[in-house]
Amino acid sequence: MTTETLLRARDLAIRFGGVAAVQGVSLSLSDGELRCIIGPNGAGKSTLFNLLAGSLKPDHGTIEFGGRSIVGLAVHEFARVGIARKFQVPSLFTSLTVRENLSVASRVREGAMNREARIERTLVDLELEDCVNVLAGELPHGQKQWLEIGMALMSRPRLLLLDEPTAGMGPEETQKTARLLLGLASSLTIVVIEHDMYFVRALASPTLVLHQGQIIAEGNFADIERNDLVRDVYLGRQ
Helix, strand or coil, X not given: CCCCEEEEEEEEEEEECCEEEEEEEEEEEECCCEEEEECCCXXXXXXXXXXXXXXXXXXXXXXXXXXXXXXXXXXHHHHHHCEEEECCXXXXXXXXXXXXXXXXXXXXXXXXXXHXXXXXXXXXXXXXXXXXXXXXXXXXXXXXXXXXXXXXXXXXXXXXXXXXXXXCCCHHHHHHHHHHHHHHCCCCEEEEECCCHHHHHHHCCCEEEEECCEEEEEECHHHHHHCHHHHHHHCCCC
16 A cells, blocks of 8 residues: 655755754655654754744755645645644634634635534543533633644645644643644644653654754664764763
């Protein structure tokens, strides 16, 4: 069984002043793939996400999504072709309920019946159905993170970019987030930036390691954990 390549980035590079934030990064993502990106602070992880989400335009390199070049498109056009991004800090409508937040995030052109069906499905997928009428501002931290993932899902993306989705979570919330993402990955492609190695280990997914804007290792997480260079980078000896 062959899997369709959803996104292909080749030789991405971008500089800020004299600093190469990303240099020579290439990757491909398949439909239904869950991929992790790890690396120390300043490795270029968020910059790479900004390139993949259209917030930045590369100085060099190409990005194809669904076989189409998307470099140079406006940010809203990246969203329109099917790329959604969740930032590290939740950005919710705190005075609206969980359901209302999901409704606001839905596509305007989607019919009312389809929108309600999608809201119900998202509530179930993220196990938020018991707090549907709770104000977003009153949710505990973990549920705020899950709600924002739900809001990203309401745009019906083919690729979901998650920037540190377990930031500020305890062990139980982190474990639950891993389980939720593994369930979602059957229906869309997900890329996760994360520092919590317990969480990355729980996902047990292909992992890419960035350091100083370059890929220094990639493969299954068990092999990444045993990689001496990766361990040195995280321990600050490189």
